[in-house]
Amino acid sequence: MIAKVGFKEQANEYILSKEHRFFQGRMKKGIHKSKGGLIRSFVLIESGQIKEITISGDFFLFPEEAIFKMLDKLKGTPAIRDEIQKNIEETYRIENIQSPGTAPSDFTESIMKALEG
Amino acid sequence: MEEWRFIDFGLVDIRDMMAMDEAILKGDEGNTFFFWTPKKSIILGFFQKADVELNLDQCKDYTITRRISGGGIAFSDDRCRQINYGVVGTIDNDLFPLDIIESYKQVCGVLIDTLVHYGLNAAFRPINDVVVDNKKISGNAQTRWEGKLLQNGTLLLDFDIEEMLRISNIPKEKFLDKKIASIREGLTWLDRELGEQRDMEEVRAVMKGKFEERFHVRLKSAGLSPKEKSLTESLLPKYYSSEWVYR
Structure with a gap:
């Protein structure tokens, strides 16, 4: 139906190398379930900052x-929870974000679970 | 009676389909309802990371891509017994409400009417599910662009749960608040509910009729416009690229 020329298909080698790069880091993982869905956060902290x-x-x-x-x-x-929450709320305001069933506090909660994990 | 466009894409490669999906949303051919049947595949939601959500070692014989709407994995096994649909509509406060959940409810009403036609106890479960006796039978995902919405969804006629569990990394948190003991108890499909296999064409025809009734329109078969075809061509590299799929 549609001609497909001039671009490469995905390569498994790329997937694996990227996956390894992702998990080789020292990222902490947090999972939180909001009414709107699951939020998995992967966070790397250095000198008390994200x-x-x-x-x-x-x-x-x-x-x-x-x-x-x-x-x-x-x-x-x-x-810090308050700083993270304030930051996310600001992005919601500036970008006019709508996220049915998920509030800024749900993202904060997921990130805090990563930090505390 | 107003006429809206109807397209049946048949059996498709999901990467091609997702490009056409986006092209219909971003084209200007008016409200459109369409069906497609995916080959063995996995479509990631916009916010999902492939290596987090999937057991990639088990997915080597699947075609994987990502869609422009959020939500979870759309998994299609090689039984090909799923009805996949898409709706593109101009947002107003009547047919396609501005309120996100209300608009899901409106479009999901087509699926509910279809299931009720078969005598099933179907209902909308916010935000984006259709359930039969509280078991999910249809997942739906919506995005919006310049005053229009695109909703995609699937109606399961048959489903290989074991295979889905094999390829995915579903954490237990996903099901905790739904008070469902296991994923197996939380999903169902038409063949199981009716105790027999229904002809997919027949179910699709019922669904198409229910769409016309709900929106008070007549669906007229057509294809993509030249502009949409051109847009699709320009979008294809994205849906085939590792950068988009495995970002």
Whole structure:
């Protein structure tokens, strides 16, 4: 139906090397279930601040790309509940985020579980 | 009576389908209802990481891609007994409500009406599920773009739970608050509920009729427009790329 030329298909080698890179880090993992879905956080802390953070989950959030802004903004944030919550709420406000069944506090909770784990 | 476009894509590669899905949302051909049948595949939700959600060693013979909407994995086994649908609609407060959960409820109503037609006790379970006797029979995912919504979903006619568990890393937290002892008790499918296999074409025809009734429209068969085909071509590299799928 659709011609497919000029680009490469995904390669398993890439998947595995990326997977290994991901888990080789010292990222802590937290899982929290909101009404809207599961939020898995992977957080790396250095000098009391969030150095790296990634999130995986089956929640809904509009607009979807705002998640990257949320994560970027969290980098450098002190690893303290109030600071994290304030930061996420600010991204919600600026980006006009809607996330049915999931509140900013649910993301905070998932991240805190990673920090406390 | 108003006419909306209807497309049946048949058996498709999900990477092609996700490109066409996005092209329909971002094209300007008006409200559209479409069916597709995925080959053996896994579609990740927008926020899911493949290496977190999947046991990738067990997924080597699956085609994997990602969609532009959130939600969980859409898993299709090689039984190919799932009805997958898509709806693109202009958001208003009547047919496609602005409120996200209300709009899920409206579109999921087509599935509920279909299941009720077969005598089943179907209901909407917010945010995005359709259940029969509180067992999930349909998962749905929605995204929005410039005043339009795209909702995709699946109606299970048959389902290989063992295979889904083999390929995925589902944590126990997922099911705790639903008070479900196990994943097996939380899912169901049409063949199981009816105690017999129904012809997929027949179920699709019922669903199409229920869509027309619910939205008070007549569905007219058509294909993608030249603009949508061109948009699809430009989107295909994304859906085939490791950067998109395994990011």
